[in-house]
Amino acid sequence: MHPAQTLSTLLWRERELLDRLTYRLETEQLLISSGHTRWIGFATEEVAAAVAAVRDAALETQASASALAGLWGLPDDAGLPALVGAAPEDGPWREVLTGHLEALTAQASEVELLRDANAKLLRAATRDVQETLAQAAPQQGPTGAGYDAAGHAARPASPHFLDQRS
Template sequence: MAYSDVSNILWRERQLLELLQFKLEVEQSLLATGRTRWLSHATREIEMLIDEVKQVELARAFEVSALCREMGVAETPTLKSLVDVLPAPWSGIFEEHRQAFLQATQEIVGLAETNRELLARGYTAAREALAVLGAERVETYGPGGLSVARSGQLTRLLDEVM
């Protein structure tokens, strides 16, 4: 029956989202402690997980479409609207999946935002340290519109409408 097929895919997606949360927390720990040796590996693992989540989402869309055809539902509904038309106990099971997705999504968004902030702070700190040492090379544009590397010179960002 298609109910169990969709539920199994939802379980797989939940497991992947939980693993994504873990990997984002690992990345956050690396960023917060300044231990960047493994940062590229953590980021690559996160990217691989995101790709896997996308594949599972595609499989879920296929199975939900099949379930909708079986139930005689015209459109592919959201998980919430699907919960409303499913018989018991499936409506309860799918509602649990939906609640877990909402919670996981909130946590993932929060972790990703914190990681972006930590990355931005680290980048700024590194640039400031290089500027103090006089080793900073900045790519700017010259009067001819070509990219020019400048070292040790004051550069300014000009954002002006002409």
């Protein structure tokens, strides 16, 4: 198989994985937004697994791009934009690689927006939980000590100082 064909196949795989990551981020966002927090942990684990899969695919893609770069007279670390520029004008590869570059750029932007929105929603949800817990905390008794686990008024943690000057 021609190195350009191998690269194109790997780029398709990376695009599919980015679609799955987008799906998982949207699922996570829906769970957070709806208040169904029971499954957020699972959703976050799935997002992390999807990110790892994209990272692994990107490494494989980079290795393939490096092989193609050598064939087209570019440095080994040439990225996709450089490969597009170096692709022969008389074949299909310039158009094929341009299509991959445009799609990957759009997908990466979408993933970044979703990631940032989810992080913002998670921070807001964490704040809401903390405020709710603070409001639900046991009320302090007249001594300010609160209550122990059995429901009895607890002694204050700090000693009281009495004015003994009289």
